[in-house]
Amino acid sequence: MKHHQRSTSSPPGRGASGQLRIIGGQWRGRKLRFTEVDGLRPTGDRIRETLFNWLAPVISGARCLDLFAGSGALGLEALSRGAASATMIERHPKAVSVLEDNCQLLGAEGAEVLLAEALSWLENARSAPSYDVVFLDPPFDTQLLQPCLTLLQRSGLLAPGAYVYTESDRSQPPPLAPQLAIVREKTAGQVCYRLYRSFENGE
Numbered sequence: 001m002k003h004h005q006r007s008t009s010s011p012p013g014r015g016a017s018g019q020l021r022i023i024g025g026q027w028r029g030r031k032l033r034f035t036e037v038d039g040l041r042p043t044g045d046r047i048r049e050t051l052f053n054w055l056a057p058v059i060s061g062a063r064c065l066d067l068f069a070g071s072g073a074l075g076l077e078a079l080s081r082g083a084a085s086a087t088m089i090e091r092h093p094k095a096v097s098v099l100e101d102n103c104q105l106l107g108a109e110g111a112e113v114l115l116a117e118a119l120s121w122l123e124n125a126r127s128a129p130s131y132d133v134v135f136l137d138p139p140f141d142t143q144l145l146q147p148c149l150t151l152l153q154r155s156g157l158l159a160p161g162a163y164v165y166t167e168s169d170r171s172q173p174p175p176l177a178p179q180l181a182i183v184r185e186k187t188a189g190q191v192c193y194r195l196y197r198s199f200e201n202g203e
Contacts, residue, residue: 018042020071023049025080032102034071035094042073043137043167047188051165052081054184054195055133058163059083062132065157067118067148072099074135074165076108083133085110091117119144122151130159137167146175153179153198164196 022030023045034042043051051074052059060082066075069088079086088111090096096115103111114121118138134152138144145168152158164180170192174182180196187193 018071020073020076021045022077022080024052024077025082027076027080027106030080030106032072032076032105033098034102035092035098042071044188044191047167047191047193048073048077050186051193051195052077055163055165056081058132063129063159064133064135065089065131066135067122067152068136068138068144069099069113070095070137072102074137075111076102076106078133078135079106079108079110083110085112087112087114087131089114089116089118089121091115118148119151122148122155122157125155125157129157130162131157132159132162134158134162134164136164140169140172149175149177153177158198160198160200162198164198165193166196167191167193 018034018036020032020034020042022028059078062083064075064078064083064086066086066088069075069090072088075086075088088099090099093115096113100113103113136145136148138148145166152164166175170187170190177196180198182194183197184195
């Protein structure tokens with residue numbers, strides 16, 4: 001597991017804890033705690049199960065990017081199911097500390113946890129590798145989905161044919177994604193979740 005990068009020298013504290021369950025793969029059934037901080041909303045079990053059913057043909061060996069990692073529900077699930085790597089971006093120091101602890105507990109080779117704002121990271125990620133699967137699940141009240149998706153399409157971070165997963169409030173219109181095609185879309189309660197695929201030739 002790679003060391004995470006901190007943007008502050010102050011040690012993280014601990015907050016109230018919730019619990020996350022890995023639902024498939026090598027760590028199936030493992031329960032992990034996560035710090036409850038404002039805006040952190042782990043993707044529910046049913047949605048995760050549907051998402052990873054969609055990704056089943058491509059997740060093994062995939063290079064993944066989780067831009068709003070939070071509890072690690074998506075990045076850790078991807079690693080459990082055979083992804084080669086998962087770069088997990090999170091802005092809350094408390095959540096980062098617990099997420100790194102969970103990666104160490106699982107022995108999650110290929111995990112990289114970075115303390116950063118997703119939008120700023122995308123703006124400065126020119127030297128990052130390309131990714132096969134990207135998870136983009138910002139807090140619904142932040143209005144970050146569209147700017148992050150726009151930057152992601154311009155960044156060169158998407159491998160040809162890469163998959164991009166988004167979650168948003170079902171009352172909101174779909175984000176603009178001219179370089180991506182929707183391949184799956186469902187709603188669960190107030191959540192609308194979509195799986196996009198980038199065009200093979202990048203056009």
